[in-house]
Structures are given as C-alpha cells and as structure tokens.
Amino acid sequence: MIARVWRGWTTRANGDAYEAFLRTLFPALADRVPGFHGGYVLRRERGTEDEFVVITLFASLEAVRAFAGEDYDVPVIEPDAARLLTGGDERAAHHEVVTRWELRP
Numbered sequence: 336m337i338a339r340v341w342r343g344w345t346t347r348a349n350g351d352a353y354e355a356f357l358r359t360l361f362p363a364l365a366d367r368v369p370g371f372h373g374g375y376v377l378r379r380e381r382g383t384e385d386e387f388v389v390i391t392l393f394a395s396l397e398a399v400r401a402f403a404g405e406d407y408d409v410p411v412i413e414p415d416a417a418r419l420l421t422g423g424d425e426r427a428a429h430h431e432v433v434t435r436w437e438l439r440p
C-alpha cells in the first residue's frame with residue numbers, strides 16, 4: 336500500500352468549499368482509478384488560511400502512476416479545486432504503508 340501525501344491551502348472563506356469538493360472527489364476516484372483505496376483529509380487553520388493535508392491510498396506505485404502519470408510526484412489538481420486553492424506543495428510525497436492499526440469500539 337502506498338500513501339500519497341500532498342498539502343494545499345485555501346482562504347478561510349474557501350475552506351468549506353474545498354473540503355466539500357474533496358468529499359465528492361474520493362468516491363469519483365474509487366469509480367475510475369483501479370487500485371485507489373480511499374484516503375484521509377486533514378484540515379487546520381493557519382493564520383488567515385486553512386491548510387489541508389490530503390493522504391490518498393493506492394495499492395501500488397503502478398496504481399499511483401495510473402492516476403497521476405509517469406511523473407507521479409506532480410500533484411493532480413482538478414480545475415474546480417485549483418480555483419479554490421491559494422497554493423500547495425509542488426510535489427506529492429509517496430510513502431510505503433508499513434503498519435496500520437485502528438482502535439475499534
């Protein structure tokens with residue numbers, strides 16, 4: 336399993352809209368990207384902006400390439416998302432998931 340990590344920023348006014356966009360994006364990716372296994376969105380206020388950390392999970396680097404292309408470190412930003420963002424990391428980072436543990440009630 337590969338975790339793809341990318342950070343982006345919005346104005347405070349666009350934070351809710353960007354979060355809503357991501358909530359619709361993940362199900363769409365599940366339908367069209369083989370090997371996509373979901374993800375997490377983290378959000379925090381930073382000064383006058385909202386910072387988002389988007390962690391997407393893929394079965395393999397091949398699945399990441401199918402999503403992002405051969406230069407898979409380049410962020411994939413949908414046009415609707417780009418209009419909401421004030422900036423973001425120039426490269427996505429990829430990490431092998433070596434341990435997963437969840438506390439279940």
